[in-house]
Amino acid sequence: xxxxxxxxxxxxxxxxxxxxxxxxxxxxxxxxxxxxxxxxxxxxxxxxxxxxxxxxxxxxxxxxxxxxxxxxxxxxxxxxxxxxxxxxxxxxxxxxxxxxxxxxxxxxxxxxxxxxxxxxxxxxxxxxxxxxxxxxxxxxxxxxxxxxxxxxxxxxxxxxxxxxxxxxxxxxxxxxxxxxxxxxxxxxxxxxxxxxxxxxxxxxxxxxxxxxxxxxxxxxxxxxxxxxxxxxxxxxxxxxxxxxxxxxxxxxxxxxxxxxxxxxxxxxxxxxxxxxxxxxxxxxxxxxxxxxxxxxxxxxxxxxxxxxxxxxxxxxxxxxxxxxxxxxxxxxxxxxxxxxxxxxxxxxxxx
Amino acid sequence: xxxxxxxxxxxxxxxxxxxxxxxxxxxxxxxxxxxxxxxxxxxxxxxxxxxxxxxxxxxxxxxxxxxxxxxxxxxxxxxxxxxxxxxxxxxxxxxxxxxxxxxxxxxxxxxxxxxxxxxxxxxxxxxxxxxxxxxxxxxxxxxxxxxxxxxxxxxxxxxxxxxxxxxxxxxxxxxxxxxxxxxxxxxxxxxxxxxxxxxxxxxxxxxxxxxxxxxxxxxxxxxxxxxxxxxxxxxxxxxxxxxxxxxxxxxxxxxxxxxxxxxxxxxxxxxxxxxxxxxxxxxxxxxxxxxxxxxxxxxxxxxxxxxxxxxxxxxxxxxxxxxxxxxxxxxxxxxxxxxxxxxxxxxxxxx
Numbered sequence: 113x114x115x116x117x118x119x120x121x122x123x124x125x126x127x128x129x130x131x132x133x134x135x136x137x138x139x140x141x142x143x144x145x146x147x148x149x150x151x152x153x154x155x156x157x158x159x160x161x162x163x164x165x166x167x168x169x170x171x172x173x174x175x176x177x178x179x180x181x182x183x184x185x186x187x188x189x190x191x192x193x194x195x196x197x198x199x200x201x202x203x204x205x206x207x208x209x210x211x212x213x214x215x216x217x218x219x220x221x222x223x224x225x226x227x228x229x230x231x232x233x234x235x236x237x238x239x240x241x242x243x244x245x246x247x248x249x250x251x252x253x254x255x256x257x258x259x260x261x262x263x264x265x266x267x268x269x270x271x272x273x274x275x276x277x278x279x280x281x282x283x284x285x286x287x288x289x290x291x292x293x294x295x296x297x298x299x300x301x302x303x304x305x306x307x308x309x310x311x312x313x314x315x316x317x318x319x320x321x322x323x324x325x326x327x328x329x330x331x332x333x334x335x336x337x338x339x340x341x342x343x344x345x346x347x348x349x350x351x352x353x354x355x356x357x358x359x360x361x362x363x364x365x366x367x368x369x370x371x372x373x374x375x376x377x378x379x380x381x382x383x384x385x386x387x388x389x390x391x392x393x394x395x396x397x398x399x400x401x402x403x404x405x406x407x408x409x410x411x412x413x414x415x416x417x418x419x420x421x422x423x424x425x426x427x428x429x430x431x432x433x434x435x436x437x438x439x440x441x442x443x444x445x446x447x448x449x450x451x452x453x454x455x456x457x458x459x460x461x462x463x
Numbered sequence: 464x465x466x467x468x469x470x471x472x473x474x475x476x477x478x479x480x481x482x483x484x485x486x487x488x489x490x491x492x493x494x495x496x497x498x499x500x501x502x503x504x505x506x507x508x509x510x511x512x513x514x515x516x517x518x519x520x521x522x523x524x525x526x527x528x529x530x531x532x533x534x535x536x537x538x539x540x541x542x543x544x545x546x547x548x549x550x551x552x553x554x555x556x557x558x559x560x561x562x563x564x565x566x567x568x569x570x571x572x573x574x575x576x577x578x579x580x581x582x583x584x585x586x587x588x589x590x591x592x593x594x595x596x597x598x599x600x601x602x603x604x605x606x607x608x609x610x611x612x613x614x615x616x617x618x619x620x621x622x623x624x625x626x627x628x629x630x631x632x633x634x635x636x637x638x639x640x641x642x643x644x645x646x647x648x649x650x651x652x653x654x655x656x657x658x659x660x661x662x663x664x665x666x667x668x669x670x671x672x673x674x675x676x677x678x679x680x681x682x683x684x685x686x687x688x689x690x691x692x693x694x695x696x697x698x699x700x701x702x703x704x705x706x707x708x709x710x711x712x713x714x715x716x717x718x719x720x721x722x723x724x725x726x727x728x729x730x731x732x733x734x735x736x737x738x739x740x741x742x743x744x745x746x747x748x749x750x751x752x753x754x755x756x757x758x759x760x761x762x763x764x765x766x767x768x769x770x771x772x773x774x775x776x777x778x779x780x781x782x783x784x785x786x787x788x789x790x791x792x793x794x795x796x797x798x799x800x801x802x803x804x805x806x807x808x809x810x811x812x813x814x
Contacts, residue, residue: 247711249714262647262653262655263655294700296613296695296699296700301537303613303696304613304696305614328700328703329701329703329705329706329707330704330706330710332707332708333704333708333710333711334707334711342700345647345655345697346697346700348679349645349693349700349701350680350700350704351680352679352680352681353680353681353683353704354680354707355680355681356681356682356685357708357709357712358712360599360600360685361708361709361713363600364744365740368733368736368737368739368740372736374733374735374736375735375736377732378729378730378732378733378736379733381725381726381732382726382733384723384725384726385719385726385729388722389715389716389718392715392719393715
């Protein structure tokens with residue numbers, strides 16, 4: 113598995129599919145020359161695009177299917193009626209051992225529902241979560257859950273913390289990532305039952321996890337911790353609020369530069385620097401939400417992914433495979449289960 | 464009440480008190496020449512500051528007290544031990560009819576706890592909420608709750624919607640503000656029980672309220688609605704996340720302008736335009752969270768308020784008094800109570 117790297121792609125998922133998927137795979141191929149791609153989708157649409165990319169063809173296999181999951185299909189419908197869909201077949205490939213990971217920019221709810229049914233949740237994990245990487249003052253931070261679970265109990269948040277920590281070690285390459293629990297204040301008595309329960313368990317756990325305690329919303333961008341843990345409702349709202357605020361700030365800035373001829377001139381002079389600024393906050397750099405807690409790697413690209421964004425999502429999937437992500441999570445979750453069952457601490461830290 | 468406008472100020476509340484409070488009152492005085500101020504605080508500290516401001520003196524009364532609520536006091540302790548504190552006396556002044564509103568930049572939890580005990584919650588309101596104004600693409604939007612209630616049920620969110628709508632009419636001067644419920648998606652089946660319950664009630668209410676349905680995190684900055692309704696946990700995290708993101712964007716921008724001599728030159732040329740940009744996102748403009756659902760107007764300035772920020776918080780309090788805010792809320796909440804008790808629709812819309 114360390115040698116070969118086979119990634120199943122839902123060629124029909126996302127607003128710009130299949131173009132963005134084929135082009136994205138071609139970009140990802142340059143970073144991961146050993147990668148092989150299984151593309152699931154409509155031959156009539158995908159093949160003409162593939163034929164134009166000689167180098168990619170030698171690393172890609174096209175698996176024809178006409179069925180697709182639409183962006184507005186309900187997860188339950190997609191599950192029932194989409195067994196031959198490009199999305200489902202890509203996930204099936206992971207389960208059957210034909211691929212090491214699966215990437216789709218399609219319908220999030222359907223992808224999560226299908227992944228849960230096909231790959232199943234890891235033993236010891238109550239609920240899978242969705243994680244992503246967000247930019248901060250100091251670099252990058254992992255944040256989860258981003259919407260898979262709108263209701264969470266303390267035990268779920270603890271599992272998110274553990275999975276997020278492994279994710280940060282794997283994808284960000286951090287040795288001892290700091291983990292924080294998102295709350296409305298940093299004092300012990302703050303917050304609702306779920307965050308206080310999780311705080312209690314994380315404060316006493318013997319697992320090798322650097323727990324920083326409670327953090328607040330502004331700590332996300334400040335990069336106070338490397339892993340931000342929260343429930344799917346709060347996480348989804350926080351992530352989208354941050355995206356909205358970043359766009360708004362850019363808009364105000366644009367207006368400022370259009371407000372006078374002097375400002376317009378300054379804009380022309382500053383353009384190279386501003387381009388760097390734009391690249392720094394480019395949401396495409398942070399594309400690729402990962403489903404954590406499943407028996408397999410599933411990466412979700414943003415529905416509006418272009419080829420560059422899709423390539424980044426493929427890159428995340430490749431990183432996770434290469435660094436033995438699933439095994440590392442399984443290992444930590446087993447330790448947690450042992451701790452919860454009352455095993456002695458030495459046993460937990462020895463592994 | 465429309466003629467006189469008396470505002471009680473906690474002169475000792477906030478990191479920069481009492482300087483910021485005295486200077487802030489002096490700034491607010493220019494916008495509200497009819498205002499009179501009751502300043503509660505330590506005479507030895509406040510009087511020397513007041514003495515330097517001749518115009519303010521004629522409109523201000525200093526009420527001496529040595530007791531203060533510290534920023535890190537627990538609300539329960541402040542309630543019990545702070546009966547003679549500058550914060551408490553300012554709230555008492557509202558209850559006793561000596562002032563029309565109270566403003567403090569002190570300890571938020573203590574201010575909310577004291578306000579609830581002293582002023583009591585309005586009949587028909589389950590829980591008071593904290594609201595504030597946030598900048599958007601199209602102007603400004605009211606958002607609540609911002610942290611007063613970490614656990615909310617659907618009925619609480621409905622009351623927040625109604626109070627927030629009155630707030631938007633009063634402070635933003637909108638005739639028919641649109642109200643949206645913050646969720647993780649716009650489809651009916653999205654979200655947890657509380658938002659779905661609130662959605663159900665708001666969708667059928669006969670109250671004169673423009674309900675836009677579910678909105679998502681990025682809709683806040685987009686200004687999709689005029690009033691964003693959410694629970695105190697999500698609202699607090701979203702607001703602080705937005706603040707953090709705005710600061711981060713400004714930091715990236717500053718770095719971009721420092722990245723080359725050409726960029727530094729452009730910065731000098733663009734400075735006036737960038738100053739306008741900075742003013743547009745200046746958090747001091749949006750200072751002043753309002754406690755809604757109490758028998759009295761209480762405005763909380765940011766703990767780090769400088770004089771300009773404090774003056775804006777005073778301005779919010781003055782606006783609320785002048786436009787009969789409490790009476791308008793009482794009126795709408797009475798209608799809601801009648802509707803919940805099953806009164807016919809005609810009676811509800813006639814009022």
